[in-house]
Amino acid sequence: MAEMQDVVIIGGGAGGFAAAIRAAQLGGKVTVVESTHYGGNCMNTACIPLTFLLTVAGHVDLARKAARFGIQMDEPKVDMEALHERKDLIVDSLRLGTEQQMVDYGVTLIEGRGKLVARDMVQVDPLPGSSLEQQRIPARNVIVATGSAPAQLPLEGADLPGVFGTEEAIQLREIPGRVAVISSQPWDVELAQYFHAMGSAVTLIHSGDQLLPQADRGCAQRLAKRLHDTGITIQRRADVEGIRQEDDGSLKVLLAGSEREVVVDKLLAARRLSNSAGLGLRQVGIEMEGASVLVDERMATSVPGIYAIGDVTAGAMWSHKANSEGIVAAENAMGLASRMRYDILPHCAFTRPQVAWVGLTEEEAEAQGIEYEVGKVPVAINPYAMILDETAGELKVIACKKYGKILGAHLVAPGAVDLINAVAVAMLAEATIQELMDFIPRHPSIGEALVDAAMDVKKRSLHMPKW
Numbered sequence: 001m002a003e004m005q006d007v008v009i010i011g012g013g014a015g016g017f018a019a020a021i022r023a024a025q026l027g028g029k030v031t032v033v034e035s036t037h038y039g040g041n042c043m044n045t046a047c048i049p050l051t052f053l054l055t056v057a058g059h060v061d062l063a064r065k066a067a068r069f070g071i072q073m074d075e076p077k078v079d080m081e082a083l084h085e086r087k088d089l090i091v092d093s094l095r096l097g098t099e100q101q102m103v104d105y106g107v108t109l110i111e112g113r114g115k116l117v118a119r120d121m122v123q124v125d126p127l128p129g130s131s132l133e134q135q136r137i138p139a140r141n142v143i144v145a146t147g148s149a150p151a152q153l154p155l156e157g158a159d160l161p162g163v164f165g166t167e168e169a170i171q172l173r174e175i176p177g178r179v180a181v182i183s184s185q186p187w188d189v190e191l192a193q194y195f196h197a198m199g200s201a202v203t204l205i206h207s208g209d210q211l212l213p214q215a216d217r218g219c220a221q222r223l224a225k226r227l228h229d230t231g232i233t234i235q236r237r238a239d240v241e242g243i244r245q246e247d248d249g250s251l252k253v254l255l256a257g258s259e260r261e262v263v264v265d266k267l268l269a270a271r272r273l274s275n276s277a278g279l280g281l282r283q284v285g286i287e288m289e290g291a292s293v294l295v296d297e298r299m300a301t302s303v304p305g306i307y308a309i310g311d312v313t314a315g316a317m318w319s320h321k322a323n324s325e326g327i328v329a330a331e332n333a334m335g336l337a338s339r340m341r342y343d344i345l346p347h348c349a350f351t352r353p354q355v356a357w358v359g360l361t362e363e364e365a366e367a368q369g370i371e372y373e374v375g376k377v378p379v380a381i382n383p384y385a386m387i388l389d390e391t392a393g394e395l396k397v398i399a400c401k402k403y404g405k406i407l408g409a410h411l412v413a414p415g416a417v418d419l420i421n422a423v424a425v426a427m428l429a430e431a432t433i434q435e436l437m438d439f440i441p442r443h444p445s446i447g448e449a450l451v452d453a454a455m456d457v458k459k460r461s462l463h464m465p466k467w
């Protein structure tokens with residue numbers, strides 16, 4: 001039997017990595033069990049490779065409008081082999097760095113499939129072809145960090161050839177002529193924009209009124225308008241009824257309650273479900289909600305000493321959420337008292353323009369009976385946005401009327417995914433709208449528009465038309 005560990009972590013992805021390092025920093029004996037690649041979905045098949053592709057797509061679009069900056073050049077050509085080679089290089093070096101960092105902290109790394117066989121015992125089954133033997137590791141605390149797994153949409157025809165998921169989309173070497181994307185998550189919209197920049201005719205299909213249903217309505221509308229203006233077809237309020245294969249191999253996407261149908265070569269139709277099967281969670285008494293593990297703000301499950309973090313729990317699927325939950329779980333496992341702050345969790349879409357938000361929307365503030373004030377500034381009046389030639393968007397700040405507490409911010413702007421961090425820090429520090437107004441942004445920068453939006457809350461923006 002292996003030596004007793006303070007913390008055994010099942011899954012070495014975005015959440016598991018953070019938990020391992022933090023528990024080791026606090027002096028714990030830590031083991032991580034990983035069944036595929038360290039760095040998880042985030043590093044290997046999602047955030048990192050996709051953000052690389054989106055960055056390339058942005059460069060391609062920029063090259064296309066080079067003449068607006070006085071640069072004469074031909075239509076850009078993308079060498080897909082070179083593109084994927086560089087993507088893989090970045091992914092490999094980050095993955096190796098992650099693994100080495102855990103080794104440097106004295107974390108024991110075990111390759112295999114982990115599962116709970118008792119409240120305080122993790123069994124590791126060897127992977128196919130491995131020479132390692134099955135082993136059991138006694139644990140004072142266990143952190144379940146097994147992420148999520150791709151799943152087909154429950155649609156007739158979802159298993160047809162040509163229907164693909166995000167992992168395949170990111171690896172695709174040949175850009176399809178016509179692609180449809182059934183969108184529910186920000187990365188679906190991001191992939192639609194990627195394929196469009198690379199030359200596909202793209203249709204974005206979403207049910208309900210709003211693209212990015214999680215976002216502020218105005219932000220979602222601005223993004224949808226921008227996508228439409230650049231040539232992406234958007235099918236709103238479109239529930240997909242089924243998918244058929246045509247004789248020529250193309251796919252016909254049938255939309256419910258209408259004559260509308262979309263014919264494409266490839267269809268991105270994917271979702272992700274918490275990866276909790278076969279982990280022995282229910283057997284040891286852990287309460288679940290469907291496939292997701294139920295946890296409190298300490299990341300504790302219903303069984304003392306067992307924590308769960310990241311995509312295997314309910315809620316938004318973000319690497320930075322998994323990461324932060326990993327730190328909280330590790331600190332609690334090591335005897336500290338930590339809690340997650342979901343109220344300051346940033347949400348983002350790495351689209352062009354970028355969309356990012358934190359805190360309450362106006363609807364949420366209203367539903368909570370909070371009297372609030374709003375400040376808004378269009379990106380179009382910001383000098384740096386003009387220099388970038390990226391003037392679509394708006395920055396909105398919401399503050400409590402009585403005390404000026406910052407309740408939320410909703411940004412559609414170049415650099416929004418970085419700027420939102422500043423608002424989250426201000427909210428963490430319980431800054432008021434006055435402090436956001438007092439902040440001195442660099443000139444010229446998009447940050448100036450954020451300060452202006454804060455000033456607009458008090459109707460003293462320097463650049464908005466005079467009240």
Ligand SMILES: Cc1cc2nc3c(=O)[nH]c(=O)nc-3n(C[C@H](O)[C@H](O)[C@H](O)COP(=O)(O)OP(=O)(O)OC[C@H]3O[C@@H](n4cnc5c(N)ncnc54)[C@H](O)[C@@H]3O)c2cc1C
Nearest residue numbers: 011013014015035040041042114147310311317318319322
């Ligand atoms: C296309 C796409 C793009 C995305 N882009 C972003 C983005 O830009 N920003 C962002 O914040 N989020 C993004 N996300 C979401 C993000 O990838 C996840 O929220 C994040 O990876 C969750 O971290 P995790 O630690 O819970 O899971 P993961 O990072 O997936 O790690 C789970 C690990 O557990 C391992 N594992 C599973 N079962 C076992 C077992 N039984 N034994 C041992 N190991 C096991 C897996 O191999 C994996 O390594 C994206 C998601 C997708 C699909």
